[in-house]
Amino acid sequence: MSGADNSALLTDLYELTMAQAYFRDQRMGMATFSLFIRSYPPNRGYFVSAGLQDVLDFLRDLAFDAAALDYLAAQKLFSEDFLHYLSALRFTGSVWGIPEGRIFFQDEPIVEITAPIIEAQIVETFVINQIHLQSLIATKAARYVHAAGGRPLVDFALRRAHGTDAGMKVARASYLAGFVATSNVLAGSRYGIPIAGTMAHSFVASFEKEIDAFRAYVASFPNSSILLIDTYDTIAGAHNAVQIAKEMAIRGQKLIGVRIDSGDLAAQARAVRKVFDDANLTELKIIGSGGLDEFDLAQQLEANVPFDSYGIGTKMGMSADAPWSDMSYKLVEYERRPILKLSPGKASWPGKKQVFRFRDGEGKFARDAIGLRDEKLTGEFLLKEYMRDGQLSGRCPSLSECRSTFVADFAALPASVKAIRNPVRYPVEFSAELNNLREQTVKNI
Amino acid sequence: MSGADNSALLTDLYELTMAQAYFRDQRMGMATFSLFIRSYPPNRGYFVSAGLQDVLDFLRDLAFDAAALDYLAAQKLFSEDFLHYLSALRFTGSVWGIPEGRIFFQDEPIVEITAPIIEAQIVETFVINQIHLQSLIATKAARYVHAAGGRPLVDFALRRAHGTDAGMKVARASYLAGFVATSNVLAGSRYGIPIAGTMAHSFVASFEKEIDAFRAYVASFPNSSILLIDTYDTIAGAHNAVQIAKEMAIRGQKLIGVRIDSGDLAAQARAVRKVFDDANLTELKIIGSGGLDEFDLAQQLEANVPFDSYGIGTKMGMSADAPWSDMSYKLVEYERRPILKLSPGKASWPGKKQVFRFRDGEGKFARDAIGLRDEKLTGEFLLKEYMRDGQLSGRCPSLSECRSTFVADFAALPASVKAIRNPVRYPVEFSAELNNLREQTVKNI
Numbered sequence: 001m002s003g004a005d006n007s008a009l010l011t012d013l014y015e016l017t018m019a020q021a022y023f024r025d026q027r028m029g030m031a032t033f034s035l036f037i038r039s040y041p042p043n044r045g046y047f048v049s050a051g052l053q054d055v056l057d058f059l060r061d062l063a064f065d066a067a068a069l070d071y072l073a074a075q076k077l078f079s080e081d082f083l084h085y086l087s088a089l090r091f092t093g094s095v096w097g098i099p100e101g102r103i104f105f106q107d108e109p110i111v112e113i114t115a116p117i118i119e120a121q122i123v124e125t126f127v128i129n130q131i132h133l134q135s136l137i138a139t140k141a142a143r144y145v146h147a148a149g150g151r152p153l154v155d156f157a158l159r160r161a162h163g164t165d166a167g168m169k170v171a172r173a174s175y176l177a178g179f180v181a182t183s184n185v186l187a188g189s190r191y192g193i194p195i196a197g198t199m200a201h202s203f204v205a206s207f208e209k210e211i212d213a214f215r216a217y218v219a220s221f222p223n224s225s226i227l228l229i230d231t232y233d234t235i236a237g238a239h240n241a242v243q244i245a246k247e248m249a250i251r252g253q254k255l256i257g258v259r260i261d262s263g264d265l266a267a268q269a270r271a272v273r274k275v276f277d278d279a280n281l282t283e284l285k286i287i288g289s290g291g292l293d294e295f296d297l298a299q300q301l302e303a304n305v306p307f308d309s310y311g312i313g314t315k316m317g318m319s320a321d322a323p324w325s326d327m328s329y330k331l332v333e334y335e336r337r338p339i340l341k342l343s344p345g346k347a348s349w350p351g352k353k354q355v356f357r358f359r360d361g362e363g364k365f366a367r368d369a370i371g372l373r374d375e376k377l378t379g380e381f382l383l384k385e386y387m388r389d390g391q392l393s394g395r396c397p398s399l400s401e402c403r404s405t406f407v408a409d410f411a412a413l414p415a416s417v418k419a420i421r422n423p424v425r426y427p428v429e430f431s432a433e434l435n436n437l438r439e440q441t442v443k444n445i
Numbered sequence: 446m447s448g449a450d451n452s453a454l455l456t457d458l459y460e461l462t463m464a465q466a467y468f469r470d471q472r473m474g475m476a477t478f479s480l481f482i483r484s485y486p487p488n489r490g491y492f493v494s495a496g497l498q499d500v501l502d503f504l505r506d507l508a509f510d511a512a513a514l515d516y517l518a519a520q521k522l523f524s525e526d527f528l529h530y531l532s533a534l535r536f537t538g539s540v541w542g543i544p545e546g547r548i549f550f551q552d553e554p555i556v557e558i559t560a561p562i563i564e565a566q567i568v569e570t571f572v573i574n575q576i577h578l579q580s581l582i583a584t585k586a587a588r589y590v591h592a593a594g595g596r597p598l599v600d601f602a603l604r605r606a607h608g609t610d611a612g613m614k615v616a617r618a619s620y621l622a623g624f625v626a627t628s629n630v631l632a633g634s635r636y637g638i639p640i641a642g643t644m645a646h647s648f649v650a651s652f653e654k655e656i657d658a659f660r661a662y663v664a665s666f667p668n669s670s671i672l673l674i675d676t677y678d679t680i681a682g683a684h685n686a687v688q689i690a691k692e693m694a695i696r697g698q699k700l701i702g703v704r705i706d707s708g709d710l711a712a713q714a715r716a717v718r719k720v721f722d723d724a725n726l727t728e729l730k731i732i733g734s735g736g737l738d739e740f741d742l743a744q745q746l747e748a749n750v751p752f753d754s755y756g757i758g759t760k761m762g763m764s765a766d767a768p769w770s771d772m773s774y775k776l777v778e779y780e781r782r783p784i785l786k787l788s789p790g791k792a793s794w795p796g797k798k799q800v801f802r803f804r805d806g807e808g809k810f811a812r813d814a815i816g817l818r819d820e821k822l823t824g825e826f827l828l829k830e831y832m833r834d835g836q837l838s839g840r841c842p843s844l845s846e847c848r849s850t851f852v853a854d855f856a857a858l859p860a861s862v863k864a865i866r867n868p869v870r871y872p873v874e875f876s877a878e879l880n881n882l883r884e885q886t887v888k889n890i
Contacts, residue, residue, distance in 0.1 A: 009631040010609055012601070013642030016630065017666060021648070025661040031651065071634040077669065117651060124645075128604040129612060156457070159573040160769050164455055165608030167574060185461065186454040189516040197458030200569075202776035203466070205784045206476065206562060216470040221462060224522065232787050232890060314769050323768040324605050324759050331647035339650045342677050445677060 029335035031117035041322030045423025051134030095387035101405035137173040140319040145178035155182040157317025222253040257285030355382035371431030474780035476562035486767030490868030496579030540832035546850035582618040585764040590623035600627040602762025667698040702730030800827035816876030
């Protein structure tokens with residue numbers, strides 16, 4: 001974790017002013033907050049859970065260091081005894097969450113944190129910041145993987161992802177949701193994700209002739225080269241690639257393929273495939289890139305455009321068609337009193353919760369029920385306990401385990417819910433007990 | 446700078462494989478790369494420069510440490526002599542750039558880096574990552590500031606910004622473009638930005654009665670409290686705020702105002718204003734928030750909705766209507782040979798450049814010309830030298846100086862170009878010399 005990532009100051013000021021007011025009021029009771037998404041962004045019918053590991057790391061390490069306390073003291077907002085309290089504050093609560101890689105739906109709690117109210121409150125900003133981004137991107141990446149119909153996808157998003165942390169988290173979340181590699185070297189190093197890449201137009205352009213650039217590149221990478229062939233003229237580039245492949249074959253080496261990054265990708269892929277096939281280089285692969293979204297991929301799959309794989313950047317890396325979701329972190333219980341909010345369009349459900357999933361006879365997801373944490377429903381429980389009394393209470397799954405979790409869940413998700421346009425709404429109901437609690441709570445207000 | 450921010454591995458793999466190929470080919474000549482935006486996103490007619498400081502810090506500190514080199518060695522892609530070369534690599538080049546806070550336009554180079562080609566190439570990913578995000582957000586924030594017509598705006602974007610780095614950079618970029626404060630405490634601490642905040646619904650809901658929550662809060666903040674009044678019923682909340690204001694007045698304290706975060710904001714602001722005015726509390730301020738974009742602000746300004754200021758979050762923090770721009774970093778010169786790219790839709794202009802700005806008799810921007818760096822045009826030069834031979838060659842302006850730069854530039858930008866819908870296209874031409882160079886370069890290909 002970097003300095004910015006884990007600073008206790010990476011929070012909204014109001015978290016700390018509310019904490020000061022709670023402290024002064026000696027309001028230190030146990031509170032439960034619930035994190036959930038109120039509504040689906042356009043064309044979304046499911047979400048993929050991601051980001052919990054970063055939240056657990058943050059909670060485990062939460063502490064205000066001397067520099068942070070000095071800065072807060074200089075603001076002349078906080079009392080000395082409160083700052084003293086902050087200096088000793090650690091996270092002592094419990095965390096329940098939906099494991100990373102699992103599919104979840106609107107209204108379902110992704111994470112529930114129970115702790116003394118100050119602790120549970122001040123972590124709000126970081127919890128939303130990480131799970132919002134990572135679940136958003138994992139969901140977007142899942143849409144690409146689904147649309148690509150088995151063709152491998154590589155994350156190229158780092159350059160236009162929103163900052164360095166997003167670049168890292170996009171690599172991780174897209175890998176979690178089925179991408180096979182990333183171009184992000186630091187993400188490869190930190191998360192153990194396979195790294196991949198080709199070459200840039202600048203490399204080709206720095207040589208006077210394209211074929212000289214190709215020769216210089218394959219000299220260094222005799223078994224892993226992918227040549228970018230659209231710097232000047234894609235078809236001429238394809239013929240140069242054929243020449244290179246033949247020279248390499250004589251040396252017992254193997255060109256992997258080419259990348260096309262501009263123009264009418266479908267037409268060019270077909271023309272290039274023909275150049276290669278005519279040269280008996282049927283094994284040469286063609287990689288597509290250049291601002292593709294999941295709708296482009298679906299269209300190309302349907303039209304049998306002969307791309308073997310894709311490099312996917314900008315539009316995945318910021319979930320360009322839906323760059324945010326209405327994810328909120330709401331107080332649902334304080335000192336055993338169920339709590340809800342009635343603000344127009346922002347109403348919430350009280351109490352500690354569990355999500356129960358029911359499958360059909362073939363193991364496919366049939367429906368979910370959102371109920372109370374201690375309710376006895378028969379479905380599979382989605383939320384697991386990850387932290388108790390401030391300590392990790394179980395082993396966190398590795399990234400590759402989360403990846404397998406996603407594969408299994410996605411296979412069990414009905415095709416109509418997976419559709420990348422106008423998906424069918426998956427049935428999620430609120431249990432009778434939860435409905436009763438809500439009615440009681442509204443009455444009490 | 447944090448660990449993730451300044452790692453030399455925070456780059457695309459192809460930057461390093463191209464570097465290996467350059468190295469093997471002993472291709473170590475001087476290259477110039479130019480960073481620019483090809484086209485305006487929807488409703489954009491100008492951009493605000495931001496992010497250069499982070500790029501300069503990154504270049505100054507660029508180095509591959511032992512852990513990075515070990516990771517690269519383990520990939521079995523790179524030769525030992527190349528890794529040895531990388532271990533000693535530092536940035537030794539020059540950087541020209543448009544100062545942060547200045548207005549710039551489509552096609553204009555924002556940054557130009559001249560260095561031995563490996564150095565100039567491998568920094569591409571980070572340079573785009575930072576300047577793309579920060580200029581995108583500074584531009585979006587400028588649109589909000591313009592639409593708000595002088596009403597102060599506070600950045601609330603941290604929770605839904607894309608990750609921790611984006612949260613920090615959004616605070617900085619929005620302050621640069623005229624926001625008055627941020628809720629992001631770490632950004633306040635790191636950048637010296639004023640911090641501000643109110644309270645959350647959870648604070649109110651944790652008390653059995655709203656007015657008890659208000660009393661507990663103002664006890665801690667007798668001179669800086671803003672009460673959130675829409676947790677249950679906004680008008681009832683306004684009456685509670687009146688009660689609190691009167692209690693405070695008796696104690697010689699002063700309530701600042703209230704915040705409304707949901708429902709029909711315009712109707713509620715008017716109703717709440719009437720409650721306050723009827724109680725002779727005309728000085729109580731009303732702050733609006735809740736998913737507002739610049740179009741909402743413009744509409745409320747036109748309709749005289751009585752909000753005194755706004756908290757601005759999600760849609761600013763990711764530039765939600767245009768979350769990316771087509772920013773590219775292109776090789777424009779290698780060993781004094783001008784270079785361009787002819788890829789369809791991605792053609793570029795050769796040579797080291799300068800942007801020349803011409804004003805009308807009243808000091809307003811009239812037109813820009815993009816020319817060659819050493820061209821003798823009479824306009825104001827936008828690009829300044831920031832680094833030479835790997836050393837900072839001048840003092841970098843402070844954030845508050847960049848903020849003043851923005852104010853001056855924005856005042857000189859014609860109103861028609863500032864329009865938040867369908868802005869008029871500002872005239873940017875290419876100089877005769879640059880046109881000639883381009884024609885010559887195309888001929889040579």
